[in-house]
Amino acid sequence: MRSVIKGTGSALPAKCVTNAELAARVDTSDEWIVERTGIRQRYIADETETTSSLATAAAREALAAAGIEAGEIGLIVLATATPDHTFPATATQVQAALGCGGGIAFDVQAVCSGFLYALTTADAMLRTGMAKKALVIGAETFSRILDWEDRTTCVLFGDGAGAVVLEAQDVGAAGVGDGPGILASRLHADGAHKDMLYVDGGPSTTQTVGHLRMRGREVFRHAVVNLAEVLGEVLDEAGFTAADIDWVVPHQANARILDATARKLDLPPEKVIVTVDRHANTSAASVPLALDVAVRDGRIKKGDLVMFEAMGGGFTWGASLARM
Incomplete structure (x- = not known):
């Protein structure tokens, strides 16, 4: 039994902020940022955009790519260090927005490694039969926790979300490296x-x-x-x-x-x-x-x-x- 990636999706805030725009409010420059980081722009969420709204949009794209209905999802693992609330888990807000309540939904907090932790957790749960299909999401609104006076950190981060749909599949006699x-x-x-x-x-x-x-x-x-x-x-x-x-x-x-x-x-x-x-x-x-x-x-x-x-x-x- 393996967890197979059936579809992917992503979502970005509407507002794109270039290095030049950032330099107008922070003591920095496009040249300084590009030379040290390779970053040229980032997307910043406005007051109407949240971690859960970006996560939901990415999840919908992944479901559409996989050709799977939200109601088929039995597990949602959402990686974030910037949840909508201290509790409940942001994953439960995504679950409600998608209309697939009743299954398993929880958050994982491992910061930038969060998606890897969430993917590995979902994989283990699918392979042991806890669910048959899962959404694994990484979503952040890091702009909410940046010090916009600190040019060494505020230029590095942006907001967004990405998601994958996993499905437990029996790959039969496939070798260790064969099959999806x-x-x-x-x-x-x-x-x-x-x-x-x-x-x-x-x-x-x-x-x-x-x-x-x-x-x-x-x-x-x-x-x-x-x-x-x-x-x-x-x-x-x-x-x-x-x-x-x-x-x-x-x-x-x-x-x-x-x-x-x-x-x-x-x-x-x-x-x-x-x-x-x-x-x-x-x-x-x-x-x-x-x-x-x-x-x-x-x-x-x-x-x-x-x-x-x-x-x-x-x-x-x-x-x-x-x-x-």
């Missing part, structure tokens, strides 16, 4: 590095939402090492080498991290899906958002071997290999 579905996954966390990337608020500490804080150089160093190692773990488990991968869909944090990770694994840059220039870092939404872009523009096709990877605050990190 999620083939192998690995997740990690190390809370010793919390102070390198965190939000300085929370219900139990300050009773406020807080703002994002980051020590960029340290995060960069850990990201390159951790991502290369976890990709190797997943490839070893599935019995592949880096040369076998058709596409890598990474967390879109920074163009420099994407380049450095690819070089460490001897992956040609043309195999790496890059959307950070258009969307900036959308945290848990970045991997499914980039996947949807590459599926819809025809790069990622049925039968392709695709590696997903991400690292985020916590630190948390992980990777998953799937045959489309």
